[in-house]
Amino acid sequence: MQRPPRFPLIWVAIGAAALLAVPWYGLDDRLSAPALFAGVPWLWPLALPLLLSLCAVFGRPRPHLLIAASAGGLLWLVLQGLLIIHRGWTYAWLIELTGGSGPTQPAMGWGAAVYALACVLLLAYGLACRGFCKGDVFVAATLLVVVGLIALFVFYPVLCILASAVRDNEGGFAPEQFLAKLLSPSIWSLACLTGAHGCGVAWNTVAVAALVGVLTTLLGLAFALVALRTHMPMKPLLRALSILPIITPPFVIGLALILLFGRAGMITMWIGNLFDIPRSRWIYGVPGITIAQVLAFTPIAMLVLLGVLQGVAPSLEEASQTLRASRWYTFRSVTWPLIRPGLANSFLIGFIESMADFANPLVIGGNFNVLSTDIFFAVVGASHDQGRAAVLAIVLLAFTLTAFVAQRFWLGRRSYATVGGKGHAGIPAPLPGGLRIACYGVIVPWLLLTIAVYGMILIGGFVVSVGRDNTPTLEYFWTAFSIEKGVGGWFLSGSAWNSFIVTIEIALIAMPFTAALGILTAWLLDRQQFPGRRTFEFLAMMSFAIPGTVIGVAYILAFNVPPVSLTGTGTIIAISFAFRNMPVGIRAGLANLSQIDRSLDEASLTLGARSFRTLRRVLLPMLRPAVVTALVYSFVRAVTAVSAVIFLVTGRYNLATVYIVGRADVGEYGIAIVYSAMLVLFMMLVLLLIQLFVGERRIGRRVDVPPIDAPATALAPA
Amino acid sequence: MTIRAVEFRAVSKRYGAVTALETISLAIDRGTLVTLLGPSGCGKTTMLRLIAGLEQASTGQIMVEGKDVTLLSATERDVSMVFQSYALFPHMTVLENVCYGLRASGIRKSRAVELAQAKLSLVGLSGYGARLPSELSGGQQQRVAVARAIVLEPKVLLFDEPLSNLDAKLRRHVREEIHELQRSLSLTVIYVTHDQQEALAISDRIIVMSMARVAQDGTPRGLYEQPNSHFVADFIGDANIVPVVIEGRQNELASVRLGPLQLTLPHHGAVAGPAELSIRPQAVLLSRGTSGLSGRVERAAYLGSHMEYWITIAGLDKELFVIAQDVMAPLGVGDEVSLTFGRTGVALVPREHLELG
The missing domain is CATH 2.40.50.140 (Nucleic acid-binding proteins)
Structure with a gap:
């Protein structure tokens, strides 16, 4: 008789331990007994899959039985969780069927989590035995775990929104209410066209998003053109501009705009005094939102378009000029058509970002609501209409997902990759004169505005009242960040310390998980073949297009009640960070992996190393830049995030961004802006330190890319 | 009866609608050097990767030393490969590269180093163990790749166009080295190339491939003197x-x-x-x-x-x-x-x- 393999035995044992020794319900408080001793008969069948798995590995291996048993275990776990919750049966038909409110159970805890993991890994083992993922257990297990996590923390919450939308606030099934809410004039009204009333919130959002998309694209293009096609020394400026939006929390720009152009803003006062113009509230609403978002998102458009413009081979433009075309004709007939898909891409990115932006409309929107703020007010406002929040979330999600799908499928096929493997020698054509002047004319005022905004962020917190009384003061700084000596020694007495420390803590906890999730997913996508790979890629990247507000609402709806109850914990904030920022890790990983020749993995495999060893010994050492990028970005993005977590914070787990928005909301601009400045400076410091650290590593003897220029034989078998 | 090192039983490979390998059955004897020869896109590299386990056959059975390995992964097959790009791990020294497979198979470090040193001196690179691959010439890198593959004493050693990154003079030299090594260690070697001269010079047997099929299979002399098709006649020699x-x-x-x-x-x-x-x-x-x-x-x-x-x-x-x-x-x-x-x-x-x- 063959010796049974170790892997399934270990996981059967762990699964058994989860049933026998780990508290089944509860995560940190009110822990229950283990599943089999909790006196809950519907948990007993969970032991059966483990027994069957044992039969499947002893003696003749029977992967079919193993697959069926572990899948059955998972299914039963999910079913009992969904059907029986804290108030009895979940569904009305079950109550009718049994004639009672049914048994109850609290939310699942550690025991359930470990049991689910054991089942998933046994399933992966069974599938691998049947040849799934080329029979590689580690790949199959990683894939199933990642898919399972995405399903639980991205798809299940989004599905909960859909489910919640078709119910009334008491939980009954109410499709008519759903239709009424979905088609409500408050969402779709076009009254503003006739001038009678304001338009529906959906049209408001689309209009602002389209405007922002167009403006960021034009500004980004002007910037890219000046950077690449003129002799203006732009390198340091470009670097600064590409870093700023990463380290600036989104609403800070809106805040600075209020301090500059608000009713009592610095520039408003100055111009008012100079020309005797009455002060107005023009900045609140569409103008403010648009300016703030354009300032925030233009750097992204600029980066996209720099790449696009660099992709236009100079030899094409030179060819055009040797064919007697003028500069202007060359630009119009060669350059422009080649960059058009890139422009559309940049527009869609600006469109999605604007739609997803929550904090700027909240801070500077005044009475002008967009979908993301409306969702927020539907949840936290006086009306407290979860159904309406869900419907609005669905509308917002539909818009962003449409743009995302358009970006991936429509543009994906249309982009002209003009940079091949061969070097294109040549000098890019200079800009036609008129265009150059137009570009300068757009860029210079914009730069001035950016400088004014960031200047305001840095100094605005250190004067008594911006605009009215510009006497320097440290009052706000000390209120927020004072350190005092009390009875028990030094302590942090400032009002901001608590949220600041919690933010850093949670961001640090989420950081390794985000990076690991992103890099592993990138590795699965780039290096492994399995059925449904393209779907997996699409779904993994899609979480990028789900607006934070939607995720926030979804998490509240999904994780407030059993079977999985996490709201009010720091864990759920960390989880939301991990899944919101995972795509950054995926992108960094994919970019890095594409530089590492596949023959290295294959060499490792043919030398008898398994995929785990290959990943750890061969790929990870070379993936270090991607790992660092993923870690840094996940940290920075977590610290600056606001839209999703504003729904998830509690008194105990308050975050810096949410605290600042709260201060700004009640008009305490001094503390808000001083705190923002500290956050921006802190991030800059973090980035600089990491750059120093990583920069030194790069000089070492290690080479990032394999020294041999290997033809891509592995990609296309000869 | 000679023992078959590798056997294909009605093996085919498809990528979607594209057929990379039509149904092929053949056997390769132990201790021989067999060349898969053909123009690019003929299926020879696919065949090599099927033997290595880097691709899975769409249909049919692959046997190595009489054992069915069709469903085994590359890791589990007793087959080593020398890659066209050599695929030396750039972040490991020469010695670490050669030890890699031994360590992966659970051999303790001191023993692995001993075995690796022996193979490095066999390919004439003793004393280079502490260098990084990027500090070696192309020919030396190639020899490290060979040492890394043979240190595992595989049942079958695969070469994927091993000479294509070397200059013409060096090519003849390295070719003879490989041949010498194969004979002295009685290795079973399967060698992919598109260079007919290379194939004629070192092979015990040449399998000429064209359009995902075997065009002709025989000794170098047999192929040269008695080509059975226009394609083979034209492809081997003038x-x-x-x-x-x-x-x-x-x-x-x-x-x-x-x-x-x-x-x-x-x-x-x-x-x-x-x-x-x-x-x-x-x-x-x-x-x-x-x-x-x-x-x-x-x-x-x-x-x-x-x-x-x-x-x-x-x-x-x-x-x-x-x-x-x-x-x-x-x-x-x-x-x-x-x-x-x-x-x-x-x-x-x-x-x-x-x-x-």
């Missing part, structure tokens, strides 16, 4: 392909008419009627007499060791390419010559062999 008429068949032989000449050759299954004749450039004997086909020198080139001529023949719309050893008294352009054929290097090629499969 060949003049000339249309002829088979007038009759007797036993294994056919009588063939080429202009005024009557030739008797093995027929290889060609039937009476139009056929093709493959004539090696060296098989054409030129003289100033009138005994054979009469032709005329169109162009001549002096290459030091030999002469090359292009000769037109009446009734043949193609020039014949001829190599002559006599460089002392060369023919001139415009000379009338008489052509006869040597005993080897002329073979009947059945028409449209490939298309009929």
Whole structure:
């Protein structure tokens, strides 16, 4: 008789331990007994899959039985969780069927989590035995775990929104209410066209998003053109501009705009005094939102378009000029058509970002609501209409997902990759004169505005009242960040310390998980073949297009009640960070992996190393830049995030961004802006330190890319 | 009975609608050096990767040393491979690279280093262990890749165009080194190349592939002297392909008419009627007499060791390419010559062999 393999035995044992020794319900408080001793008969069948798995590995291996048993275990776990919750049966038909409110159970805890993991890994083992993922257990297990996590923390919450939308606030099934809410004039009204009333919130959002998309694209293009096609020394400026939006929390720009152009803003006062113009509230609403978002998102458009413009081979433009075309004709007939898909891409990115932006409309929107703020007010406002929040979330999600799908499928096929493997020698054509002047004319005022905004962020917190009384003061700084000596020694007495420390803590906890999730997913996508790979890629990247507000609402709806109850914990904030920022890790990983020749993995495999060893010994050492990028970005993005977590914070787990928005909301601009400045400076410091650290590593003897220029034989078998 | 190191049983490989390998059955004996030869895209690399376990067969069975490995991953197969790019891990030293497979198979470190050092000195690189791959020349990198593969003492050693990144002079040298190593260690080697000279020089057996199928399988001499198709005749060495008429068949032989000449050759299954004749450039004997086909020198080139001529023949719309050893008294352009054929290097090629499969 063959010796049974170790892997399934270990996981059967762990699964058994989860049933026998780990508290089944509860995560940190009110822990229950283990599943089999909790006196809950519907948990007993969970032991059966483990027994069957044992039969499947002893003696003749029977992967079919193993697959069926572990899948059955998972299914039963999910079913009992969904059907029986804290108030009895979940569904009305079950109550009718049994004639009672049914048994109850609290939310699942550690025991359930470990049991689910054991089942998933046994399933992966069974599938691998049947040849799934080329029979590689580690790949199959990683894939199933990642898919399972995405399903639980991205798809299940989004599905909960859909489910919640078709119910009334008491939980009954109410499709008519759903239709009424979905088609409500408050969402779709076009009254503003006739001038009678304001338009529906959906049209408001689309209009602002389209405007922002167009403006960021034009500004980004002007910037890219000046950077690449003129002799203006732009390198340091470009670097600064590409870093700023990463380290600036989104609403800070809106805040600075209020301090500059608000009713009592610095520039408003100055111009008012100079020309005797009455002060107005023009900045609140569409103008403010648009300016703030354009300032925030233009750097992204600029980066996209720099790449696009660099992709236009100079030899094409030179060819055009040797064919007697003028500069202007060359630009119009060669350059422009080649960059058009890139422009559309940049527009869609600006469109999605604007739609997803929550904090700027909240801070500077005044009475002008967009979908993301409306969702927020539907949840936290006086009306407290979860159904309406869900419907609005669905509308917002539909818009962003449409743009995302358009970006991936429509543009994906249309982009002209003009940079091949061969070097294109040549000098890019200079800009036609008129265009150059137009570009300068757009860029210079914009730069001035950016400088004014960031200047305001840095100094605005250190004067008594911006605009009215510009006497320097440290009052706000000390209120927020004072350190005092009390009875028990030094302590942090400032009002901001608590949220600041919690933010850093949670961001640090989420950081390794985000990076690991992103890099592993990138590795699965780039290096492994399995059925449904393209779907997996699409779904993994899609979480990028789900607006934070939607995720926030979804998490509240999904994780407030059993079977999985996490709201009010720091864990759920960390989880939301991990899944919101995972795509950054995926992108960094994919970019890095594409530089590492596949023959290295294959060499490792043919030398008898398994995929785990290959990943750890061969790929990870070379993936270090991607790992660092993923870690840094996940940290920075977590610290600056606001839209999703504003729904998830509690008194105990308050975050810096949410605290600042709260201060700004009640008009305490001094503390808000001083705190923002500290956050921006802190991030800059973090980035600089990491750059120093990583920069030194790069000089070492290690080479990032394999020294041999290997033809891509592995990609296309000869 | 010889033991089969590798056996393909009706193996095919498809990528969606594209067939990379049509159903192939063949066996490779232990201790031989077999070359998979063919133009790019013929399926030879796919075949190699199927043996290594880097691709999974769509249908059929693959056996290594009598054991069915069809469903085993690359890790689980006792097969090593030397990659075209060498695929040395750039972040590990030479010694770490060679130890890698040993450590992965759970051999303790001191023993692994010992074995690795032995193999490094076998390929003439003792003392280079502490270097990084980027600090070695192309030829040295190649030898590290070989050491890394043979240190595991695999049942089968695979080479994927191992010489293509080396310059021409070095190529011949390394080729002989590989051959020497294979013989002294009695390794079973499967070697992929698109260079027919390389294949002829080192192989015990050559499998010529074309369009996802085996075009011909045999010894270097057999392939060169008795190509069974237009494709093989043309691909291995130079060949003049000339249309002829088979007038009759007797036993294994056919009588063939080429202009005024009557030739008797093995027929290889060609039937009476139009056929093709493959004539090696060296098989054409030129003289100033009138005994054979009469032709005329169109162009001549002096290459030091030999002469090359292009000769037109009446009734043949193609020039014949001829190599002559006599460089002392060369023919001139415009000379009338008489052509006869040597005993080897002329073979009947059945028409449209490939298309009929």
